[in-house]
Amino acid sequence: MPDSEQGGAALSVYGLGKRFGDRVAFEGVSFEIAYGEVFGFLGPNGAGKTTTVRTLGTLIAPSSGSATVAGIPLTPEHGVEIRRRIAIMPESPGLYLRLTVAENLECFADLYEVPKASERIERALRAVNLLDRSNDPCGALSKGLRQRVALARALLSEPEILFLDEPTSGLDPVATREVHELIAALGRGGVTIFLTTHRLEEAERLCHRVAILNTTLRTIGRPDELRDQLFAKTLTVRTLGQLADPSGIFADLPGLDSWREDGPGVYELAVSDPRISAPAVTRALVAAGADVLSIGESRHSLEDVYLELIDASKASNEVPV
């Protein structure tokens, strides 16, 4: 029985690394992905994201570590078996531009030896809303449409794991939104997706969990977990004027760790749980006769997490002069 039916991990990676001579592409990477999960793999350019995908896709051999992909050990002799169960959409669509959309997909349907190829092609084209363009030469399509054809190609074999390498790279906002909607629909349909990107809003919007890579794995978790790990939860209080005695108002409030004034009439309160502290802060402000404009939870974005970690890794790599 395949692992997907047993509920095992779709992807298990232990201390995986790849070197090209003296250059380390990535090293010591470990994580697991469950079936049906949309997993974001974030990192700056040159962090090793694409090399990781190529390694897991059996295009290049790892220098260290081990992995199982769709339940199969990542070894050279299992290359064909692994590639049967996965699909990779590289950053560049890589379509045969003189061939039509349907001819491109026919070629890949045969390469995967999919049964009832014409039905699969039709289903894949319908999934990416390109059924009416199936006879167009790929060279005549816009970049966004080519990306959709590449996505249809990746769906042909109904893979257990779908690797998407920077799927919206170079696309305009409209095309990006279309690709996002397609990925979200696939995720809702239970497809396991490994999405590499350096677009943080993309990962935050689409992924259940994210990992941040910068040659080594910096962190892994749900976007909200990562925010909580790195940043204290804060309430931002805005009042019409400056409070006369903020220390007296904020003292002894439940769950309040510290506070600071952040400009006239703006107060940042570090709290352990905003759901407990916010009502108490409201009551204390009203009791003190303060003219409250707003009380809100400050949310750190995944971008804040990313920048914090990447900056930290840069600082740790800096050599003092």
Place this chain on the structure above:
Amino acid sequence: MSRTRVMAIVRKEFRDYRRNRYMLVTMAVIPVIFLLQPLIYILSLPPETAVPLSHKHELLYMLAIPALVPSIIAAASVVTERQQGTLEPVLTTPIRREEFLLAKALAPLLPAVTVSYAVYGLFVVIIELFAHTGVASALLQAPVILAQVIFTPLLALWSIWVGIAISTRTSDIRAAQQLSVLGNLPLVALSTLIAFNVIQPTLGLALAFGAALIVFDRLGWRVVSAMFDRERLVTDTR
């Protein structure tokens, strides 16, 4: 070995050839050059040249067509896919390198052999119709025509393996094609030397040459498969 996967690439290549003007020109121009030059020469020969001609095997000179045409196409096969970014998606499918390379070899082999036979056929017809009778019968000797028919696919396949081998190791299409032509020049030289009786053609020589080509054609597949390094082709690092 999956026939479906091999044929998937072959079909794709044929579709690409049909719509690629450059490929069509390459397939047409060289054979025409090899057809016109000897035709002009032979059609102007007087009947008294028939006897000396019967001791030569000038038709074998046209074996240069299968030695050159498919190698130019094959030399572009892998490097073009690399440059256009189409190699990586193909290599992420279950296709084995042996299947991929066999497909890349079969695709130029079929049109090259067809074009070569068509050119020979045309040559024979024109000679029969327009050359002096003695000249025609001196040129169109059965053993030479048989050699032409047998050696054409063998030479074409060998020149294809040379072309593909070069294509897997270079990153520029023009360089690959030039090197491929250079790599196949010894074959052209050999057929020309035989055609002009510098090397005396005998049955033994033909059998030995044929056997060697069969061995080299089989070896070529293995050697090129060993040279085909997915990692280097995808990452350009080794």
